Amino acid sequence: INTPGDEQTPFIHADNQTLYFSSDGLPGYGNQDLFVVRRGADGQWGTPENLGYPINTIDEESALAIASDAVTAYYASDRPDGLGGMDIYSFDMRPSMQPARTLWLQGRVYDAKTSAGLPSTIALIDLKSGIEASRLQTDETGQYLVTLPIGKDYVLNVNRKGYLFYSDQFLLREKASDSTYRKDIPLQPIEVNASVVLRNIFFDVKQYELRPESRVELDRLVQFLRDNPTVRIQIEGHTDNVGKPADNQKLSELRARAVMQYLNQKAIKNERVTAKGFGETQPVAPNTTEGGRAQNRRTEVKIVAK
Incomplete structure (x- = not known):
């Protein structure tokens, strides 16, 4: 230039x-x-x-x-x-x-237990490429506002010292420009039994091999564990109720183990991570709709020691 x-x-x-x-x-x-x-x-x-x-x-x-x-x-x-x-x-x-058309994302980051606003760092990452599209700091009350190009899907990560990192996905590939979306973000303090859903871990149907786009989320988890070297976690796999319960139990165990193996490959010691599958036994939504089943197919991280 x-x-x-x-x-x-x-x-x-x-x-x-x-x-x-x-x-x-x-x-x-x-x-x-x-x-x-x-x-x-x-x-x-x-x-x-x-x-x-x-x-x-x-x-x-x-x-x-x-x-x-x-x-x-x-x-x-x-x-x-x-x-x-x-x-x-x-x-x-x-x-x-012309530049890319954009839309607006705004919201507030807050403590999940006290509802107090939290100044935090927010990163938005292109889900396909893994390239960071935007990084911003909220104001002192946790409020934020950011613009994003349409036509892409994004991973949203929020970090603050003393809290579990937060992740979500924004599938904006088909969204209209000049729209405004709101996302309020609760952060869980790091304490025993606190948990977070890894919303950007992806598997093919009935498979347990991690898809490449899962790396963005997994690398955030790796960084969290490096930043908090005394924390120990349990990776928990869950499924919906489609298929045989025994098959779902096995699949959830293999998926949790796949995440644990990725962490091990990134030099996170074995004694800091365990993996457990729960199959279809702990749904968070009714299995009567596709949306509910999608919520139940999830991978969680739970703090077991700090």
Whole structure:
């Protein structure tokens, strides 16, 4: 992006992946031109693209900003048809210039026992690539607000010292842009018998091999255990009631063991982790609907010593 010339007036869109700026060091029409560059799924910036004529001219164009509709743009130019010096212009961006459409996520992080707001760190991770899309700090009362590009599914992780980490998933691939969603997040203090559902652990139907997208969640669990070296946990597997009870019991045991083995491979000692399956015996929702059965198919972490 940077050259021996001048790069100025950066504007990063709310999608957190589209950057607009001016430069007189990149190939252009003369003086300062406007460019766009995008961050790829690997987290690396691509090659800057000149926004072209008639936006850029032989004179100076800079200070581009984009309205919330992601189409209307404003910028400054000293082209000869102005009133003198730098004037403000607007135009509708063609699709190839436009940033990703976004939606809003807001909520509050709080102590699950006292309901007191908790200043915390929130990370949103692209479920497919494992790349962190956004990281933010809540305010002192635990309130947060973040924008996310549509068309992707995200893992949400919340961390605060002294508490179990929290995870959830936001399946936004099919959601409409410019919508607002609310997610209030209870954090469990680290204490014996406190538990959390690992909502981003994935298995194929009737299988116990961890799917690749589970790594994001599992690595958060690994980091939690490294940050709290005296904590010991039990991995608990659960199923719905579809199939034979004995088969479900065995499957839940194998799935819990698969998570434990992943932790062992990451140098978490065997004596800190146990695995136990409960089959279909501890449902958290009725098994009469697909939604209920999905809730019952889960992997939990329980603190057994701190």
